[in-house]
Amino acid sequence: MTALELQEDLANEVSEIVKDVQTKNWQGKLVSGVTTFRQKLPELVADEDNPSQFFPYAIIRLEDGETADDNDPWTVATSVLFGIYDADVNNTGYKSVMEMVQRTIDHFTATPLLNKKFRAKQEISWALQEADPNTYPYSFGAVEIKFEVPKMPRKDDYA
Template identity: 45%
Template sequence: MTPWDLQKSLIAEIEELLAQMQLKNAAGEDVFGVKGYEQRLPETTDDEEDQSQFFPYFIVRIEEGNTPTDDEPWLVGTTVLFGICDYDKETNGHRTILEMITKITNRFLERPLLDSKFRANQNVSFALQDEDTYPFYFGAIDIKFYVPKIGRSDDWS
């Protein structure tokens, strides 16, 4: 197992968890679900394009990893970043971000195993943006996963 395997599995799991959420894209149209990306949003290549075309989205970033001893698995830090668009000033998009965060954190606090390979650490944190960026809203979850690693061998033959 590799951190990239974890990243792919985590994206698939979050897309499934959020598949029934009705949100808006940047054009104000209804969409269901949230598209996940690895590490960053895709680059825009046309001068007419901008990154608002990706709303709603989430990004799974692999931040760091460590393995303190020979017998312990990798402990891989991930950050899940969310971006949504909400033009309705009554609903205030931070509530939607909190709903997304709650769905994901509850899933891993209740059932920490992902794809029968990766186990979520119970020390999870989240944050919301602190600036007004209406109609765009952002939030994040930091969660670490135990990722199996290859054992050491002293046999060089």
């Protein structure tokens, strides 16, 4: 099992966790769930492309990995970044983001095993963007989760 498999499984799981959270897209249409991306948003390729087209989204990022010794699994740090578009002048977008964040936390706290392969460690952290009038009409939040990822055993040429 690899970190890339973890990323793919996590993207699928996050999509399922937030599939019925309703927000509006940049065209004002009510939508459910998010589009998931790996590592970052796609590049805009034409001048007329609108970055708002990607909202609402979740970016599933692999941050880093470490292992203590031959017998321990990898500990892989991941970030789930949520972004939504909410043009409501009452600044309610953070509530939708917080709902996505909370659902993700609650899910991996209650059921830490991801796809019967990866175990979420309970040192989960989250954050919402600071209040910034320059980001209106966008709201952002993130969840950081570390997972145990099995690794290949070391080969012993002398055994």
